[in-house]
Amino acid sequence: MGAGVTGTGTAWQLAEQGHSVLIADPLLAQPIPDKPADRDLNGSTASLGVLMGHAFRRSSGRAWRLRQRSMTLWPSWVEQLNHPESPLHLETPLIQLAGSAEEALRMQQLTSTKPNSGLHFIDDDSLEQADPVWPQAGHGAMLSENDGRIDPLKLLQALRRSLVQHNVELRATDVVELQRRSSSHRHHWQLINADGRNEDVDLVVICSALGSTKLLQRLGHQRPMDAVLGQVLELQLNKQAKQWSGWPAVLTCGGINLIPHGQDRLWIGATLEPGVKADSAATETMRRLNGLAPAWLEDSCLLGQWHGLRARPRERPAPLLEELEPGLLLASGHYRNGVLLTPATAEWVGQHINKAMITSS
Numbered sequence: 001m002g003a004g005v006t007g008t009g010t011a012w013q014l015a016e017q018g019h020s021v022l023i024a025d026p027l028l029a030q031p032i033p034d035k036p037a038d039r040d041l042n043g044s045t046a047s048l049g050v051l052m053g054h055a056f057r058r059s060s061g062r063a064w065r066l067r068q069r070s071m072t073l074w075p076s077w078v079e080q081l082n083h084p085e086s087p088l089h090l091e092t093p094l095i096q097l098a099g100s101a102e103e104a105l106r107m108q109q110l111t112s113t114k115p116n117s118g119l120h121f122i123d124d125d126s127l128e129q130a131d132p133v134w135p136q137a138g139h140g141a142m143l144s145e146n147d148g149r150i151d152p153l154k155l156l157q158a159l160r161r162s163l164v165q166h167n168v169e170l171r172a173t174d175v176v177e178l179q180r181r182s183s184s185h186r187h188h189w190q191l192i193n194a195d196g197r198n199e200d201v202d203l204v205v206i207c208s209a210l211g212s213t214k215l216l217q218r219l220g221h222q223r224p225m226d227a228v229l230g231q232v233l234e235l236q237l238n239k240q241a242k243q244w245s246g247w248p249a250v251l252t253c254g255g256i257n258l259i260p261h262g263q264d265r266l267w268i269g270a271t272l273e274p275g276v277k278a279d280s281a282a283t284e285t286m287r288r289l290n291g292l293a294p295a296w297l298e299d300s301c302l303l304g305q306w307h308g309l310r311a312r313p314r315e316r317p318a319p320l321l322e323e324l325e326p327g328l329l330l331a332s333g334h335y336r337n338g339v340l341l342t343p344a345t346a347e348w349v350g351q352h353i354n355k356a357m358i359t360s361s
């Protein structure tokens with residue numbers, strides 16, 4: 001259930017493993033757009049696709065393990081999904097500007113404790129001469145060679161193409177209810193669909209972000225999630241950038257990502273706004289980079305903007321990867337890192353299903 005990046009990536013991996021897969025989501029009625037538009041967006045189509053797996057302050061624990069695993073899997077995902085009809089590649093590197101002396105110190109400690117992770121601290125004197133110049137915090141920066149970005153729309157297009165190739169059944173409908181069914185020899189599930197075509201399946205994987213809570217509630221599982229809205233702006237520079245010389249694929253400044261594209265365009269995002277209503281003051285603050293915006297950024301003109309919702313689990317760490325009962329898996333609530341964590345999520349689901357099949361046989 002759910003054809004955002006998590007559900008589509010998981011469906012593809014399960015089909016690759018030889019399972020017979022059906023994926024349901026009303027958004028499957030539409031093709032994946034080439035550009036984000038401010039309508040009918042799920043979290044995935046609104047996303048920036050930043051993959052920040054190595055530049056992570058921790059070196060142990062579940063969140064770190066999931067990031068590490070995803071970053072290991074991403075190159076082979078891209079290799080398998082890349083196709084002339086849906087070209088895909090990873091854009092690297094990522095540079096994170098230090099906002100204070102303390103942050104610079106933390107970055108230096110991180111780079112020295114992870115010598116083989118492609119992380120390097122760059123002091124202010126050695127910062128590259130970029131055109132246009134970077135916002136300058138004056139405390140140096142951390143370069144992550146292997147972090148960067150994947151275009152989320154191209155990724156979704158490539159995944160959709162692969163689903164069709166694997167004969168995955170695409171059902172453009174909302175699942176309105178999940179019902180347990182059992183006979184003398186097996187337990188299974190019935191999907192009650194809004195299109196009236198109900199479906200019996202052996203196993204359900206719920207990847208429907210904010211849409212997961214209501215369905216689970218009816219089954220007696222409480223997994224509340226809060227919406228956190230994110231806005232993105234597309235800007236055009238008044239002066240033409242020299243092919244963004246000296247710029248990384250992603251520049252992060254105070255938690256805001258600057259992503260150059262084309263000759264003179266830039267995506268900037270994303271805001272973190274509790275709830276479902278976009279606030280124009282939040283985009284203004286973001287555009288000014290909390291006072292660090294260089295003149296060329298202030299002078300740029302707004303070409304477009306969009307927003308989407310992230311699903312943040314309440315009182316539980318993101319993401320929610322759980323087997324709630326036999327044949328019912330939850331892989332949702334990825335909050336700010338759903339694109340990054342998709343390969344590790346799909347692998348977790350695949351391993352659970354294979355384990356369940358061995359146990360039941």
Ligand SMILES: Cc1cc2nc3c(=O)[nH]c(=O)nc-3n(C[C@H](O)[C@H](O)[C@H](O)COP(=O)(O)OP(=O)(O)OC[C@H]3O[C@@H](n4cnc5c(N)ncnc54)[C@H](O)[C@@H]3O)c2cc1C
Nearest residue numbers: 002004005006043044048049050175211230337338339340
């Ligand atoms: C502006 C913005 C920028 C972001 N930037 C990044 C980033 O740089 N890197 C990163 O890793 N993450 C980023 N994220 C977060 C990331 O987009 C999400 O974590 C991720 O998209 C979650 O994917 P998903 O497939 O779980 O959910 P979604 O993409 O929200 O998809 C859920 C799908 O479930 C469907 N659905 C809901 N209910 C039902 C139902 N009852 N039956 C059938 N289908 C249903 C919906 O129609 C929807 O298509 C960003 C998010 C936003 C909003």
